[in-house]
Amino acid sequence: MPASSRPAFPSLSAAPGAGQPAAPLAHPLIREAQPADAAVLAPLTAASLRWMLADDQAGRGVIRIAAFDGDTPVGLLLSCAAGAGLQELTSIMVTPGWRGRGVATMMLSRLTARLRRDGARGLFARWSSRLPRAAEFARLLAASGWSQPEVTRRRMTWRIGDWPDVFPNRDRVLARLERNGLVVRSLRELGEDGISEFKRQNLALIAAGRAPDWADMTGWVEVADPDVTVVLSDREGTVAGWMACVLQAPLGRWYIPQGWVVAEKVPQGWLVGGIASLCQRLVAKAGPDAMLIAQPPAGVPGGMERMLYRHFGTRTASTDFLFESEYALAEPDRTEG
Ligand SMILES: CC(C)(COP(=O)(O)OP(=O)(O)OC[C@H]1O[C@@H](n2cnc3c(N)ncnc32)[C@H](O)[C@@H]1OP(=O)(O)O)[C@@H](O)C(=O)NCCC(=O)NCCS
Numbered sequence: 001m002p003a004s005s006r007p008a009f010p011s012l013s014a015a016p017g018a019g020q021p022a023a024p025l026a027h028p029l030i031r032e033a034q035p036a037d038a039a040v041l042a043p044l045t046a047a048s049l050r051w052m053l054a055d056d057q058a059g060r061g062v063i064r065i066a067a068f069d070g071d072t073p074v075g076l077l078l079s080c081a082a083g084a085g086l087q088e089l090t091s092i093m094v095t096p097g098w099r100g101r102g103v104a105t106m107m108l109s110r111l112t113a114r115l116r117r118d119g120a121r122g123l124f125a126r127w128s129s130r131l132p133r134a135a136e137f138a139r140l141l142a143a144s145g146w147s148q149p150e151v152t153r154r155r156m157t158w159r160i161g162d163w164p165d166v167f168p169n170r171d172r173v174l175a176r177l178e179r180n181g182l183v184v185r186s187l188r189e190l191g192e193d194g195i196s197e198f199k200r201q202n203l204a205l206i207a208a209g210r211a212p213d214w215a216d217m218t219g220w221v222e223v224a225d226p227d228v229t230v231v232l233s234d235r236e237g238t239v240a241g242w243m244a245c246v247l248q249a250p251l252g253r254w255y256i257p258q259g260w261v262v263a264e265k266v267p268q269g270w271l272v273g274g275i276a277s278l279c280q281r282l283v284a285k286a287g288p289d290a291m292l293i294a295q296p297p298a299g300v301p302g303g304m305e306r307m308l309y310r311h312f313g314t315r316t317a318s319t320d321f322l323f324e325s326e327y328a329l330a331e332p333d334r335t336e337g
Pocket residue numbers: 090091092093094095098099100101102103104105106127131132133134135136137139140141143
């Protein structure tokens with residue numbers, strides 16, 4: 001039977017009425033997928049995310065939920081750990097003939113049940129203003145009890161070799177800031193003891209409310225590139241900022257997952273100084289053709305998003321906005337019936 005002619009899922013309203021033949025109720029098997037399923041599931045996600053199908057590194061917390069009609073996959077959900085007890089819903093897809101029958105809802109429900117067992121705090125999803133069918137996705141989340149989507153980030157991608165055109169005085173700016181007291185060190189330059197001290201000061205700034213919760217670098221220090229990730233401090237070693245940079249090898253790009261500079265140092269140009277140093281180091285490490293992507297939170301006064309957009313917004317290879325929606329696992333799970 002072609003998928004498009006299958007009956008809907010069993011529900012009270014779908015129960016056969018008296019005198020009618022009982023319709024066969026087909027529904028796919030929902031289960032966690034394993035790396036062995038990778039080849040058959042590959043068509044159900046973007047090429048850039050296929051690495052997640054075979055990833056088995058515990059630290060990355062990849063969870064794959066698939067829906068199968070017999071041996072045929074009809075739905076796939078991918079998600080990965082995002083730090084601080086949060087999990088990101090990275091991709092969800094149902095094959096066209098199976099849409100509108102609750103498959104995505106069931107996969108989400110399976111994911112939330114698993115995360116709750118694991119003790120996770122919550123789930124979030126980010127998607128581009130350019131996502132085709134964004135409305136269907138937003139409605140799926142709303143129907144599953146997720147928060148109202150909000151534009152939270154502006155995403156910008158550059159070829160790093162294009163920056164000198166808009167930032168011709170980069171090296172002079174950095175040299176002047178360094179004369180005035182800015183000290184920029186990569187993780188490699190900090191060494192093991194320096195990194196421990198940085199982690200301590202990073203958490204102390206968050207605890208003191210001088211940096212937001214999401215600026216916790218504990219997890220990023222392990223995976224960030226040690227030559228390109230920079231820590232900003234004064235000459236006494238008091239940390240006032242940082243910018244993480246990670247090579248996303250499967251996507252062929254460098255990513256700034258987060259960065260922060262304490263408010264009083266922003267007017268002194270430390271945000272620009274940090275990015276100037278990161279950019280120098282990235283060119284040295286990866287050459288001018290390296291692609292750099294950042295998706296800083298929108299709406300932080302004097303923050304990274306405004307600085308990057310103001311200085312480099314005209315040179316992006318692409319720009320879009322990211323919507324975000326959350327699901328708190330501490331609340332009753334409205335997707336589970
Ligand atoms: C978004 C998607 C995963 C939904 O899968 P699905 O199995 O059809 O979803 P469900 O049947 O569980 O429906 C859940 C809710 O989604 C919404 N929805 C589903 N199909 C929809 C449609 N064609 N138009 C608008 N809303 C729709 C509805 O609100 C529905 O709840 P309701 O029936 O109670 O109103 C599916 O449409 C899809 O694969 N789209 C393409 C890939 C994509 O855009 N993924 C999201 C970004 S990674």
